[in-house]
Amino acid sequence: MNIEIKKEVNLPFLKWAGGKRWLIDKYGDKFFSNPDRLIEPFVGSGAVYFGLSPKRAILCDKNADLINTYQAIKDDWQTVVKHLKIHDRNHSYEYYYKLRSQKNRSYAAKAAQFIYLNRTCWNGLYRVNRKGEFNVPMGSKTKVVMDTDDFEKISKQLTNAKLLSGDFTLAINQAKQGDFVFADPPYTVKHNNNGFVKYNEGLFSWDDQIRLRDSLQEAIKRGAKVLVTNAYHSSVRSLYQGMGEIMKLNRPSIIAANSSARGIYEEMVIKCY
Structure with a gap:
């Protein structure tokens, strides 16, 4: 059964490397319709x-x-917005x-700090150093509070969402009859034909892929x-052979230091129903 994407939906309020807005917009027919519950182990x-x-x-x-x-946002969106507006007024290089x-x-x-940094850092990238400290430099974007922001609506939607932080198995192990699992693990598509497994070790190890x-x-x-997304690579095809279609x-890639490094990349979707 195919999904009909609703026209009046909340836009993602974060920019995220590997985000799947392109997938939901262009290939909405790949998604299962009207599940009892959606489970996302890598929500991004x-x-x-x-x-x-x-x-x-x-x-x-x-x-x-x-x-x-x-x-x-789920518990106290008003206070989040209050802090975010302060960041908007004070945004500068030093700030x-x-x-x-x-x-x-x-x-x-x-x-509010997380949203502010996401919207004003370089390309919305999330990266931390060995101490776990966010270390992405400031980007060119200056808009902190967006016209599309509707955190009250997002808060209401999140009311019926259970939020978990940790390994993907925490969510997948709860899946049962009637649930729809969308699994979008971290991966790169820029090295599909050049040391794919080795290059991805730092993002999501091959042992994790097997798990x-x-x-x-x-x-x-x-x-x-x-429904699983991954890089279109022979090793991944072999891993999921026989599980589904x-x-x-x-898909286009826009996160790159210069336009010459951007382009169209191949990705894989495994539909298991």
């Missing part, structure tokens, strides 16, 4: 979650700061680096519908 910017607008969801990510941001190094205690302050496949297989046995899709 939540493009699929906001695009499908499910009645219930489990949203998980290893990035604790990201999940904290969703939790803060960016001062706030980047700041340690906040409250969920709302941390969330993910095994975890999804168990979810399917329990009756869940599964393997499709090759094209």
Whole structure:
């Protein structure tokens, strides 16, 4: 059964490397329609979650700061917006680096800091050093509060979403009959034909790829519908052979230091239902 993407949906309020807004916009027919619950073990910017607008969801990510941001908007969006407006008024080169190094205690302050840095750093990239400190330089964007922002609506939507921070198995292990699992693990497509496995080790190890496949297989046995995205590479095709329909899709890449490094890349979707 195919999905009909709703026209009045919340746009993702974060820019995210590897985000799947292009997939939900261009290939919405690949998604399972009207599941009892959507499960995303790698939620990222939540493009699929906001695009499908499910009645219930489990949203998980290893990035604790990201999940904290969703939790803060869910619980107290007004205070998040209050902090965000302060950042908007004070944004400057000096302010960016001062706030980047700041340690906040409250969920709302941390969330506003996360959104501010995401919107004003270089290409919305999330990167931390060995100490776990965000270290992306300031980018060219100056807009902090967007005309499209509707955090009240997002908060209401998140009311029926269970938020988890940690390994992908925390979410997938809860999948059962009636659930739809959308698994979008970290991966690069720029090295599909040049040391793909080695280059991806720093993002998501091959052992993790195998663990993910095994975890999804168990979810399917329990009756869940599964859609997986990954790089279109022979090793990945072999890994998922026999699990479902393997499709090759094209997508544009815009996150690169210069325009010459951007282009069209091949990605894989495995439809297991």
